Amino acid sequence: MRCCALMRSEGTSPRVYLAGPDVFLPEPLVRAVRLKEICHRYGLVGVFPLDPVDGPWGGLPEAHRIALGNEAHIRSCDALIANLTPFRGPSADVGTVFEVGFMRALGRPVFGWSNTATLFTDRTVAFVAGNDQRITRDAQGMRDADGMQIEDFALGDNLMIDVAVLQSGGALTRETVPPDRQWSDLGAFDRCVAEAARRLAQMG
């Protein structure tokens, strides 16, 4: 386990930033309460992107206030837990992935959970085929109709994401749920938080 620049003082609960497309749900604040309850049960303080945060961006456009607020939230946290459930394509939500990269560069642990256990390569092949594109093969592996290679490392998403989580001291929890529970089921999240609490206590 490397790079655990935790910021908390002894005895306080670790703060974890809850990255994910959950902010796009019809009732994101209801979701925030549920996620935070689960964190609390494991001794962690969950920080939701929409939580209020002060900063010198009051006069900026809304998109800037949101983005700078999220960056400030991440900097204030000891770890990050990302909802990596695929979002409008074969990969996780890009806003979430940006935040995974951001926390990784800060050297603190990143955890990931997803409501599908299907491998990234299989999801990409299904996505490409679903767009009526023929997949071709060459010495490097599979390619889509644009000739762009299909990554094949038996991972859950693009290698930058999975490796960052594993190398940060974090862990990945991916479990397939029925399609109609893709954005509501919190079983994988619960187990991810439990593992995060266990590891953060060890790093403590």
Next chain:
Amino acid sequence: MRCCALMRSEGTSPRVYLAGPDVFLPEPLVRAVRLKEICHRYGLVGVFPLDPVDGPWGGLPEAHRIALGNEAHIRSCDALIANLTPFRGPSADVGTVFEVGFMRALGRPVFGWSNTATLFTDRTVAFVAGNDQRITRDAQGMRDADGMQIEDFALGDNLMIDVAVLQSGGALTRETVPPDRQWSDLGAFDRCVAEAARRLAQMG
């Protein structure tokens, strides 16, 4: 312009990391040469993800060696130039976006270019409609069939990406090219590099 923790010594050319799905092209090393030639013309040293890099990851699996090598490359650079052309969905390639977030957290300038100028919201609506999903509207705006909100800030991609670039002291260059030149046209890249060179010289 904020956060310009440039690392270079006086008089040396700025090093820029060339993030993008260009690594998935049929001949990524040919692409690397072209991108580096353009950088060189503007006085920048382009660093391609596949460039060799030493590190203590020799015994790790290939995906880990690639990811840790890319992270080391980014840390060694003064700025990052990202190919944000949409990749298998409405957004940029997630590996690229991870790297944008990573460099943003390091506090160095991030630049972005794309071969489409279509707004993110319009691309997302087209993606959702192309998947035979009905778009609904409520007080918060548009939603897909899962009830997930469609971001609408008149930006080129998810707000975390665009705002990070703009707040880092970087700039965005997005220009629409014909579909068959999506992965070959380097006009927007050329103009992005020119702007990066100009700004990096000012920050110098």
